[in-house]
Amino acid sequence: MLRHPFTRSVRPNRVYAKLKLAGFATSAIRNAVANRAVVFTANGNPAEVLRVQSYDPPSSPAPDSVQVRFRLSPINPSDINVVQGVYPATPMKMQLGGEDVHVGGNEGLAEVVEVGSEVQGLKKGDWVISAKPQAGTWSSFRTLRAEDVIKLPEGRLSEVNAATITASTVNPPTAYNMLHEFVHLKEGDWVLQNGANSAVGQAVIQIAARKGIKTINFVRNRPDLDHLMNQLAQLGATHVFTYDALSDKSLAKHVKQWTSESPIRLMLNCVSGPDTTAMTRLLGDNAHIVSYGAMSKKPLSLPTSLFIFKNLCAQGFWQSRWYQQHSRQERENLMKTLADFKLKEPEHEILDLSTESSDEAATQRLRDVLVKMEEGFGKKVLLRLG
């Protein structure tokens, strides 16, 4: 029997009874369902190396710290890359059952559950995010220093919106900065992008549309293509194509007509590989290709003549570097700017592992979802652990 990965639920008191029978210490039993982390000890295929593990709740926070509970934590492509060991960031370490493990997760919406005696400006119930990257957000309870958390505006946000947009220190900022830091775009200009249905891609479409910038978007062919195309069009996409369209020579002619007043000078790339190479034929002179991902796992391969004769410039964007290079004030300004865009949250599914009766069952369900994610085409997955 196939289990639907997102809708199962187990009655908590049954879980409690089971655990009690299995001889768990009371403190462990009390928190077994609510207190879990997604961890790994060695890099590898996430569907093989990630596991769900219960742990004792942290003790009361130090005077300068707060205890938080993560409510929803996205599984971003870069989180997967961290687990694979191909992303230059060190995941959080913790001791679990006498073993050093890494806890996954870079982003997440957390709620303050206990406040250290000297902490000011934060209270129980506040929604916060971690100001530090690789905070190990795939966990339930955690203790964080108060200076490392950022408080979200009260009472105006849905949980999903907060977790995917307002609390997202990666995707919407990446979209905004790529549209602003490389080419001076004005109303009526054009942007070309692939992976247009990614969280970044959807933010690009929306931010561009609000500024009167037109987008030509590429996505993979898929069973529910019409649905996706409609969805992107509703976000403000000017044109949406599958990569198959690149083999049709009339496309370049059409693009040339559309953009004759303003040849394309910015292309955003999270795919690389041959389709991305083919897309560069649509660019005008003096264009910038800005890469922020490589979902094809293939290199970015470009005819040298594009660089020499069309003055192409290929660069990369990494939001982590942006944060390093900008002040706290600049970061806060960016977040405020993004909040004003009121971006639509991406299509998502909540993977609630708090309802699983055992770590083994939770691990299995997580891995099923990771296999599905590996195949692509899925919605954004938001983890709920506690």
Place this chain on the structure above:
Amino acid sequence: MLRHPFTRSVRPNRVYAKLKLAGFATSAIRNAVANRAVVFTANGNPAEVLRVQSYDPPSSPAPDSVQVRFRLSPINPSDINVVQGVYPATPMKMQLGGEDVHVGGNEGLAEVVEVGSEVQGLKKGDWVISAKPQAGTWSSFRTLRAEDVIKLPEGRLSEVNAATITASTVNPPTAYNMLHEFVHLKEGDWVLQNGANSAVGQAVIQIAARKGIKTINFVRNRPDLDHLMNQLAQLGATHVFTYDALSDKSLAKHVKQWTSESPIRLMLNCVSGPDTTAMTRLLGDNAHIVSYGAMSKKPLSLPTSLFIFKNLCAQGFWQSRWYQQHSRQERENLMKTLADFKLKEPEHEILDLSTESSDEAATQRLRDVLVKMEEGFGKKVLLRLG
């Protein structure tokens, strides 16, 4: 019997006698040896489509023009690309024997042989170059508007030096600008380059050395490798390797040690393909790859992670664009700056086609040399036609 392509000579009066016997018109005979052009009617493999063709000398120049004789005209890689039809420049057109043909050649040292009645500042015997690209320099006599020629300093230059360095509007300027327009380099900094034995590569080595900038140079393996390595070392190369060295993992370690104070931020590329990809492992963060050629005829293929996490920037340089974007004053300043470097002329061979008895024989000799050039490893070829 194998003919050595560069040292044959035929006594001119013997040629004259032969042509007379063959029934050529007197004017054609008088100039048959001295008045030839290397032409093509369709793009293609230079060794197949280029031919040498005699033509009548131009009549006396108009009042605003001068008649010049090209003394030595280099065959540059970009000239080959123009013939192949893969270079975005339109070669000179002329009518020869009632047929429209293209005349090859972008650079060349010319001597003024006749001055139009209203021309000032130029006299018979002056050495000049064309200020306009694609001047059809693979020809002997030509008429040029006085405003389109640039006079070289008198009496200080050898013919070869003038043709390859002082009169070169492409190679030394390309080297100089690539070292100055992308990364601010100071004494002790490092530059990585491939195709280091090209005319540009040799100029890069010399200009960098004069400024205290160190170079790591890559060349192809070849029979006379020691000779080439010594030659580049004498020009000021800090290190010279063949591409084979890239498969030795200790190289990256050595480079890291050498450059630990100043990780490499500039790489100059005229090759592309897998060896060039491998070279990028030697780069530091925030580096620029500047491409000015693609001798491998393969694309420039780079791991997307280099762009994202190491902030690599890949660009191109085209001296023609630089000229378009800079004033006449800036161009002249550049030429003066380059003259002060007193660059050593590249190893060269003079291909003297003026000594060939017939256009057919001259064409055959030219094609033999072009085949040799296609194989690489040859010296710079300088054409002498009249």
